[in-house]
Amino acid sequence: MMFVVGTAAVLLALVLAVAAALRGPTVFDRLLAGNTIGTLAILLLAVFGFWAGRPEWLDIALTYGFLNLIGTLAVLKFFRHGDLAYDVEEDGAIDSEASS
């Protein structure tokens, strides 16, 4: 019965996170909300899997966690450099620019 409480809480948090992602206003707010949605999806898979008596769903949750990290980093790299295949050697000024 306790899994119902956990599932309901995670679902409520998911609704709030989707609202935050829709509201923005900057792309980084949306990315943060997207990352949170991924975390909550992992938790939902775990708790709901226990409720349904199918803890094997944890494998899917693990896979989803790694995909979430790679996706977030890829989108961040895209918005920082405007290009996923950015070459630091071409433009060494990026480090001094970031630290100033």
Place this chain on the structure above:
Amino acid sequence: MSVVDVVDALSWVAIALGSFFVVTGAVGLIRMPDVYTRMHAASVIDTMGAGLIILGLILQAGFTLVTLKLLFILALFFFTGPVAAHALAQAALHEEIEPKLDHDRRAYSGHAADRGAADNELIAGFEEPPTDKE
């Protein structure tokens, strides 16, 4: 009360507390004013919320393969959370999104000669802190 009942009760408490922290973090994601403070709220979900809920699930599972998988998920959160947060904050700073501050303490750092016009504007509306020397 047998040992099983005690473990069951502890698991209940952990999942209920974790649910509370998950909802708290999501509400913070809505209510916080800028992206840096929202990251602070979102980290509550990554650490306390996920940690307590997974702890409760571990207490339910006992010594099985499921517990090992749950520990892997917990380790994943503890390593990927800081990496994602650091990359996000660095990208936001690089895009020159300013943190909302009551007092900009960066105005004190460095020499006066290095300050730009924007820094001097910040300092103009600023009270010098009292020094102990005088």
